[in-house]
Amino acid sequence: MNLETLLLQAAPGPxxxxxxxxxxxxxxxxxxxxxxxxxxxxxxxQKKFSxxxxxxxxxxxxxxxHGKIYKANDDDTLQLEISRGTFMTIDRSAVSMEMTVAARKxxxxxxxxxxxxxx
Numbered sequence: 001m002n003l004e005t006l007l008l009q010a011a012p013g014p015x016x017x018x019x020x021x022x023x024x025x026x027x028x029x030x031x032x033x034x035x036x037x038x039x040x041x042x043x044x045x046q047k048k049f050s051x052x053x054x055x056x057x058x059x060x061x062x063x064x065x066h067g068k069i070y071k072a073n074d075d076d077t078l079q080l081e082i083s084r085g086t087f088m089t090i091d092r093s094a095v096s097m098e099m100t101v102a103a104r105k106x107x108x109x110x111x112x113x114x115x116x117x118x119x
Contacts, residue, residue, distance in 0.1 A: 049097040053078065058107070060099035061090060 053059065055069045059080070067080040067088070076092045 046097050049100075050092045050095050053092065053095060058100075058103070059095050060103050061094045062096040062099070063094070064099070065090075066103065 053069060053072070055071055057069050058066070059069060060066050061080075065080070065082060065088070067082040069078050070081040070087060071079040072092075073079065073089070077089050078092055078095070080088045080090050082088055
């Protein structure tokens with residue numbers, strides 16, 4: 001074997017170092033659009049929902065406690081009435097948007113069925 005043959009065998013082929021970098025960037029872009037972006041969007045919607053809660057609304061906490069907002073305190077807590085005369089103080093972020101919306105849909109379905117059956 002001569003020196004020219006050894007150098008030709010050791011030469012890198014097409015692609016070189018650019019291909020692995022391209023794949024890593026591509027994987028990050030896919031991860032961003034399928035995981036990071038939707039989660040950030042959901043967190044933003046949850047924050048907007050918890051900021052829009054007013055006294056008198058029926059809510060469900062992330063622990064599954066159903067109640068009515070009695071009072072909104074200045075320190076980002078809510079006073080929740082869980083039964084007549086029974087109050088609980090919770091953090092505003094403990095209100096679950098998904099569970100509250102599902103409970104509202106369920107209540108709307110029950111009220112529309114009961115009003116239709118009473119006609």
